Amino acid sequence: MRFLFKTSYEQDLRLAKHGGHVFWYSLLAVALVAAPWVAPEYWLAQLTFVLIYAIVGLGLMLLAGFTGLFSLGHAAFLGVGAYTQAVLTGMGWPFALSLACAAGLSAAVGVVVGLPALRVKGIYLGMATLSFGFIVEEVFARWESVTGGNSGKHLVPP
Template identity: 80%
Template sequence: MRFIFKTDYGQDLKLAKHGGHIFWYSGLIVALVLAPWVVSEYWLAQLNFIMIYSIVGLGLMLLAGFTGLFSIGHAAFLGVGAYTQAVLTHAGWPFPLALVFAGGLSAMVGVVVGLPALRVKGIYLGIATLAFGFIVEEIFARWESVTGGNAGMHVGLPNMFGWELDSGGEFYFLCLALTIGATLVILNLLRSPTGRAFVAIRDSEVSAQSMGIHLARYKTMSFAISAALAGIGGALYAHKLQFIAPDQFNILQSIDLLLMVVIGGLGSVHGAFLGAIFLISMPQVISLAKDYLPDAVGQAPGLQGLVYGLVLIAFVLFEPLGLYGRWLKVRTYLQTFPFYRRGMFKRQKSFQKSERLR
């Protein structure tokens, strides 16, 4: 088992806590850089989708996992970014400028949606964001002069000041660069005073306010940053599919995004990536399993929804910390064997939350 003896405050500020982090993450980056020459075009496309959903998942993880504000209409931000990117690229804007504008517009919409979070929370905030998702989907369908309505819009390849990314490898490296950049932004944000304010709000709003944290400012900021990352992911999503329609950003997409962060592990940056891998790989696993199931089961139209529901129930009941929480338990077991105790990760009741006084 690894023990880290800290001798100065600078060690707490480092992104890599020890040499093992540097070795494994460097190896992962090297493997991802070599992927276009190692894997097939199909699996490269799946990696693209994993990175796109990881960017969106990082934003939703910041909102739900670190600030404690749940959004059931997050696909609307994905759609705002996608349609903004499509409209601006059709107007001749270069990809980087359109991407910045897509993220910025999504952030401004996130500020508007975040305003109800100042007065409501819990299930009521979820209902407010759900209503927002329905409104945005209806706008996409009705505003035909801009969005094309239910007929959808075609989106061209990314054009960076005359350089068109017309190969799968070029677009892959674009997604990889943006994913690494988004991850570094979130990691640095979480170790800043702003990130610690988010966590304080998640743990106890009353305690955070008593320490001088401005709830309205930080809640709105969390919504804006989360929406901006969703907008950037939506812009990449539009370029990857090269066609977008309103039904791609409906309530089912929002539920998939929320499912992604819950199963990945709320409150962990790793959970956003593990959840994205789950979200992209599960349909492939289900399609492979259909060949071995009876026709009455394998050809049932609601099979995928049934499997997702069962998996979510299983995680909520038996592994509330998600895939990353399960990995922490496995790692601790291997490090402490044979001295591992079954109750080491047992959840304890908290009697210190100031909300109990109200």
């Protein structure tokens, strides 16, 4: 029998609230690790997009849910990381190294945008991050030699 009442602070900190959750979390982790070797290519591509958007959703939940801030610039950071990954992979860099560089550049852009944005709150933060998103979109559209312009970057699958 499971009680709905919490009796200690340790229960609040636990990821798995009950013993059965540990089994299901472990099964999910094993399925995600085994997916590249078991799943067909189509489903693997779909799973990749789902996990990318899940990470973006977690970032939005962290920003809006826990801190109460209003941001509209998440897609710009996703785009900076994606284009960095595409450009470096297209230049022949190893996947893991280009992924680390893409994450680092996206984080650096986040720091550059975030430091001035610390001074504004509410709708002004939303306007600042929305304008940053528009700026990044314009840069991606105009910088055709690197990003491919409005057509995007075409890469050959590995």
